[in-house]
Amino acid sequence: MTLLHTLFHDPAPRSVRLNVAMAEGLSLPDGSICVMRPRAGEQFTPLPMDRLQMVQGFAPDYTALQAAGHTVSATPLPAPSALICLPRSKAEGLGLIAQAVAGGAQCVMVDGQKTDGVESVLKAVRARVAVGGVVSKAHGKLFWFSPGAETFADWQLAPQAISDPDHGAFQTMPGLFSAGEVDPASRLLAEHLPDTLPARIADLGAGWGYLAAACLARNGVEELHLVEAEATALELARANITDPRAQFHWADGTQPLPLLAVGGVIMNPPFHTGRTPQPALGLAFIDSAARLLTGRGQLWMVANRHLPYDRKLSERFSQHQILAETGAFRVWHASGPRSRPAQNPSRQRRERSR
Numbered sequence: 627m628t629l630l631h632t633l634f635h636d637p638a639p640r641s642v643r644l645n646v647a648m649a650e651g652l653s654l655p656d657g658s659i660c661v662m663r664p665r666a667g668e669q670f671t672p673l674p675m676d677r678l679q680m681v682q683g684f685a686p687d688y689t690a691l692q693a694a695g696h697t698v699s700a701t702p703l704p705a706p707s708a709l710i711c712l713p714r715s716k717a718e719g720l721g722l723i724a725q726a727v728a729g730g731a732q733c734v735m736v737d738g739q740k741t742d743g744v745e746s747v748l749k750a751v752r753a754r755v756a757v758g759g760v761v762s763k764a765h766g767k768l769f770w771f772s773p774g775a776e777t778f779a780d781w782q783l784a785p786q787a788i789s790d791p792d793h794g795a796f797q798t799m800p801g802l803f804s805a806g807e808v809d810p811a812s813r814l815l816a817e818h819l820p821d822t823l824p825a826r827i828a829d830l831g832a833g834w835g836y837l838a839a840a841c842l843a844r845n846g847v848e849e850l851h852l853v854e855a856e857a858t859a860l861e862l863a864r865a866n867i868t869d870p871r872a873q874f875h876w877a878d879g880t881q882p883l884p885l886l887a888v889g890g891v892i893m894n895p896p897f898h899t900g901r902t903p904q905p906a907l908g909l910a911f912i913d914s915a916a917r918l919l920t921g922r923g924q925l926w927m928v929a930n931r932h933l934p935y936d937r938k939l940s941e942r943f944s945q946h947q948i949l950a951e952t953g954a955f956r957v958w959h960a961s962g963p964r965s966r967p968a969q970n971p972s973r974q975r976r977e978r979s980r
């Protein structure tokens with residue numbers, strides 16, 4: 627179990643709704659069932675495990691689903707049935723429906739909590755096709771339909787182009803972080819990077835590559851490693867960052883990356899899983915940055931200013947300072963990574979100053 631999975635919510639509601647749906651007569655065609663965007667630890671009984679084909683591009687969930695014995699792919703595969711586990715973004719949820727239909731699904735099940743916006747997706751589907759049934763239970767809904775001749779092709783996700791005055795054109799995608807615009811916190815960090823950076827840099831949680839582009843525009847960079855858990859974001863980063871100094875890693879940034887050792891880390895760490903704020907994720911990113919950095923390594927990081935990162939920075943770095951602050955965000959520079967967290971950094975500081 628990784629940190630992300632210990633943060634995960636109740637795994638059973640989908641199973642509760644699927645049981646009721648089966649009892650009410652939902653029947654599936656023979657063959658595989660493509661389960662799109664399942665999270666680690668979720669339960670899908672009474673669906674037969676040997677027919678489930680999990681589709682998950684988020685590396686931590688991918689790894690955990692595989693460890694639980696599922697067949698997992700990062701990209702959708704054709705299947706006669708599909709179960710869409712609604713993600714946070716409605717555009718992405720509709721895109722998954724279109725993908726399932728394009729993959730030949732004759733039975734499409736859509737499941738989500740109220741907080742996932744399932745009601746609004748149900749309304750959008752009902753405007754196009756007859757819905758076979760709806761189960762409302764455990765603070766969410768499961769509904770199913772047969773697409774017939776409807777292709778939902780206009781719901782397919784398509785890249786959105788944006789142009790940044792400093793770093794040029796980028797492709798982004800609905801459902802990803804900062805889709806359709808540069809994130810203001812990342813822009814603030816980019817503005818406060820020094821003119822010259824260490825030769826080997828890692829961009830932790832690189833997204834579609836904005837901060838990577840800002841790094842490559844600085845002097846001194848010879849190698850830049852983009853580490854990103856979301857496969858679609860990394861794919862876009864590959865398209866956006868064509869500089870040969872860039873290397874791309876589809877990986878969970880909270881886990882050790884043993885082959886990487888760098889002189890600099892830049893990051894705008896994630897602090898959500900789904901809709902729930904999870905500052906622990908940012909703390910895990912600070913730990914990772916300290917592990918990745920060599921002896922004199924430096925970290926440049928931006929985050930919402932209310933997030934409690936100061937103490938962790940003191941534990942993992944011998945020095946840190948605030949480089950910039952706005953009403954919403956804070957940019958830090960830290961140096962001198964510690965291989966192990968300091969036990970009581972404020973006491974150590976007091977002792978050093980004696």
Ligand SMILES: C[S@@+](CC[C@H](N)C(=O)[O-])C[C@H]1O[C@@H](n2cnc3c(N)ncnc32)[C@H](O)[C@@H]1O
Binds near residue numbers: 830831855879897
């Ligand atoms: C706040 S966004 C920053 C994105 C990009 N650096 C930017 O500035 O636009 C955080 C990024 O971390 C990624 N992410 C979330 N959890 C991750 C994990 N465990 N490992 C690696 N990346 C992760 C998200 O997909 C997202 O792209």
